[in-house]
Amino acid sequence: MYDLNKQYHDTEEKMKKSLEAVRGExxxxxxxxxxxxxxxxxxxxxxxxPTPLNQVGNVSAPExxxxxxxxxxxxxxxPIEKAIQMADLGLNPANDGxxxxxxxxxxxxxxxxxxxxxxxxxxEDGRIAIRNVRREANDHIKKAEKNHDISEDxxxxxxDKVQKxxxxxxxxIDEMVAMKEKEIMEV
Numbered sequence: 001m002y003d004l005n006k007q008y009h010d011t012e013e014k015m016k017k018s019l020e021a022v023r024g025e026x027x028x029x030x031x032x033x034x035x036x037x038x039x040x041x042x043x044x045x046x047x048x049x050p051t052p053l054n055q056v057g058n059v060s061a062p063e064x065x066x067x068x069x070x071x072x073x074x075x076x077x078x079p080i081e082k083a084i085q086m087a088d089l090g091l092n093p094a095n096d097g098x099x100x101x102x103x104x105x106x107x108x109x110x111x112x113x114x115x116x117x118x119x120x121x122x123x124e125d126g127r128i129a130i131r132n133v134r135r136e137a138n139d140h141i142k143k144a145e146k147n148h149d150i151s152e153d154x155x156x157x158x159x160d161k162v163q164k165x166x167x168x169x170x171x172x173i174d175e176m177v178a179m180k181e182k183e184i185m186e187v
Contacts, residue, residue: 002144007140008162011162018169019130022125033104034064034102043083065104070098119177122177130170
């Protein structure tokens with residue numbers, strides 16, 4: 001017997017993962033405000049091993065336009081500064097011998113528009129991923145109906161339920177992107 005509940009559960013899990021992937025990508029997009037997630041993708045050369053920045057020091061945002069990195073090992077100040085410059089985020093770190101200060105510059109209009117385009121691309125990638133999950137679920141349901149594991153009515157209800165899930169997750173992506181765009185365009 002075909003288990004529709006398991007199908008719904010698997011579909012929901014995959015859609016959640018797609019949503020989280022979009023959320024992760026959007027958190028890396030720089031708005032005019034300082035946020036520690038800006039530095040999440042940065043790896044520091046820690047004695048020959050590329051190590052995430054947040055594992056070699058304390059990253060914080062004490063002000064709206066300032067990030068600070070307090071390395072746990074003073075010898076890492078230069079490698080951390082270099083890693084931030086190499087990350088190509090348009091940031092200019094400055095160290096005072098014990099801590100690295102990273103002022104977050106205001107975005108100009110052109111850069112804001114580029115960032116909005118980027119967020120729209122991430123959103124579209126997320127929508128495509130969710131539609132692919134829907135297609136996969138619908139294929140499984142059709143196959144189960146064809147093999148007479150579920151009735152035609154159950155198949156129709158299952159397709160409707162999967163469509164409702166799809167619409168719900170796409171709406172969540174659209175809401176996230178709208179918030180991010182508003183944040184980026186805020187002067």
